[in-house]
Amino acid sequence: MPLRSLAKAPFRLSRIQPARMMSVYGPSESGHSSPASPTQPTRPRKKVTIEALRAMKEEKTPITMLTAYDYPSALACSSNPLVDITLIGDSLAQVCLGYKSTTELSLSEMIHHTRAVARGTTHPFLVADMPFGSYQISGEDTARNAVKLIQEGRVEALKLEGGSEIRDTVRKLTGMGIPVMAHVGLLPQRHVSMSGYKVQGKDVNSARRIISDALALEEAGAFSVVLEAIPKELAAYVTKRLQIPTIGIGAGPHTDGQVLVWDDMMGTWAGHKAKFVRRFGDLKAERDSAIQKYAEAVKLRTFPDHSESYTIDKMTWEEISRTVE
């Protein structure tokens, strides 16, 4: 499809950002198909690759990343061609498993969930967090755990929290052919040593540290970097300095992409709502009202009704009743 006719197509999104959205559906590296409408895909999208993500940065097409923790949420991410990356975040610990911190999540728990997400994933690039403790002990242990996540967990890439202190770890994994997504700024796995979940990079030293960390991780071979909870000016600068795509969460609008936690985005998470969270849905209200209606219907015996029940013909039932008497 020539670009000119795409420009004329009545895309709703194209009115918001013509130059950017046009390239999304163009015959580009990013591999998007050409649906009749961005919200009503007609063709499944091509598998997203690292090369496609790099091209999206180049073309200034925002990268959409969303977390998933199980088969249905993975299917939902995959059913939308505008979702580029599915992340099995270790936020799994809090939003799915009820732990207080991501540090409580084990590697085997993570693998149990990544397998389910992998079964539901089609076009999105599939990334998993390496759980706390699975990449700190030694190079050998890290390599073994990484291979396990790839082979058993069936993910394509791994995300690791940390700055230049983990550059050798990142180099080791990328040297093995395992793609690594870095994660700098607020590091939830270190919330205790950082005295809480606090915005990072607000003073000169902290901002400089984040810039040098991001550069070191790019140098070590990371294919992308998550910037969490940092001032938007700093995120814009890091995005400009790096050749690899930046994905922001609480890092303002100038990163190459955005990520949110599934439950925060859906409005199902009743816990703390960080400043950077936008609830795009109110599924908690919807879900709670469905539970209320179901429970009421059971108590009032209005559920199940005739159409929801199985019947047997009268003659047969009389015969059965006679034989059991």
Ligand SMILES: Nc1nc(=O)c2c([nH]1)NC[C@@H]1CN(c3ccc(C(=O)N[C@@H](CCC(=O)O)C(=O)O)cc3)CN21
């Ligand atoms: N539901 C959920 N959403 C997340 O984004 C998320 C998780 N869970 N669990 C793992 C980590 C933890 N994260 C968090 C948790 C809390 C804040 C938070 O309370 N931030 C404060 C900033 C306070 C300040 O420094 O001024 C905020 O109010 O935004 C941020 C990120 C991000 N990840």
Ligand SMILES: CC(C)C(=O)C(=O)O
């Ligand atoms: C919020 C994203 C970046 C994450 O690391 C997670 O969900 O665990």
Ligand SMILES: [Mg+2]
């Ligand atoms: Mg995480």
